[in-house]
Amino acid sequence: MEIMPRFDVLRPTSVAAAIDDSRRCQASRFVAGGTDLMVNLRHGLGTPETLIDLRHIPELREISAGESGIAIGAAVTLADLAANPEIRQRYPAIVAAACAVGAPAHREAGTIGGNLCLDTRCLFYNRSAWWREANDFCLKHQGETCHVAPTGKRCHAAFSGDLAPALLIHDAEIEIAGAAGPRRVPLADLYAEDGAAHLRLARGEFLVRIHLPADPWPAAYAKARTRGAIDFPLAGVAVALRAEAGKVTGLRVALTGTNARPFLLTGIEALENACIDAAWLDRLAKLVQKQVSPMRTTLLAAQYRRRVASALAQRLARALGGMVTENSTAA
């Protein structure tokens, strides 16, 4: 059994108080549901003196729907998100992604903001302190070599949050608070392709709200995983697809679990204004396989994750395009 390091917890009740707490406590970290952080802290991955619990800030717990879209507070739990009637009606991909996280007890604690800011994961990182020390610490924490790619210069730990792709396909924007003032950026700008520094947040910055546009395209999310519950994605895919008269008029594909950041597929325009047929699905699969870069960060082979990512993208596109599928059960 591993011992939890000792820390204090602050419970600010306003955004301003949280910024202030973070400024005063330099060795602090923000926490919401803690479903990932508590495990990591017990593994000795970080030793904050203070945790700042963001769930006591009322505006972070609200979902508000208006004409211009929906704003979701960053500390809304995944269970509440998936149960929200407005979200269920308009954003099925987000509901599917939220329900794909952990098990019911994780979703009662875990939040959308926490899932978006989830730490990256790797075979060599999410381990006990004695395991990592015995194996020689890795580049992501305390060590100098990436055990996944020892000759490389950067960390290849994979981003494994389920919500990010389901939000990226809808062009979500995020509101960030911090000492330097509030800012609002596209969600895609939150991430960088570096497993050891994948979040573009300055010290003391945290997510306040996620904004979604009012008229989303039809969308879906699916993930491949080892266990049917409580498992991070080997690959997760979200697809938004608009079709008119049998032709794809709009397409967006986003992925998680395969790279150090979740990302939108680029060059997707080449697949628009076309019918979904076998050749089209083949081109989609090639595009996915070209842009994902799974490394040996999970027990399953990287090549399997590359192929399963493209298969999931094909399956979702077929279903959204109204094509009869010969094998439509979700992975």
Next chain:
Amino acid sequence: MQRDRPSPRTHIRAFRLNGRAREILVADSELLLDTLREALGLTGTKQGCDGGECGACTVLIDGRPRLACLTRTEECAGHDVETIEGLAENGRMSRLQRAFHERLGTQCGYCTPGMIIAAEGLLRRDPAPDETAIRAALAGNLCRCTGYVKIIEAVQEAARGAP
């Protein structure tokens, strides 16, 4: 690596535990699982994987399932915590507990408290769940003995007997 630091403050936290008001002195970093088992002697909540992967430590907070190994005790302040010890009524097993007993929903017994608590959370929200709903509610609870069939039957039995 660990720096010397002043020992963290402890605080008196008040919450309801199995229907009774409790006040307890805890450090902020103390986990609910340790408070229940070590400080309060409620060992019905089991310690399994310590990493949120097995469901053995499932408890109800405000009627919803949570994992005591991922929850700090300070988070429970002002809330209603229920453990397996709170289900018995006047020294007799609850309907759900009896169903697990009679339908052989328990073998070695280690997963049983978490399993029953997760099922209890479901039955309070949905008194007549179908098998899909039962399986979804128990998806986070591992059992290495039963193969789950008898567990599902036990929950169905308890649901059938619901008033």
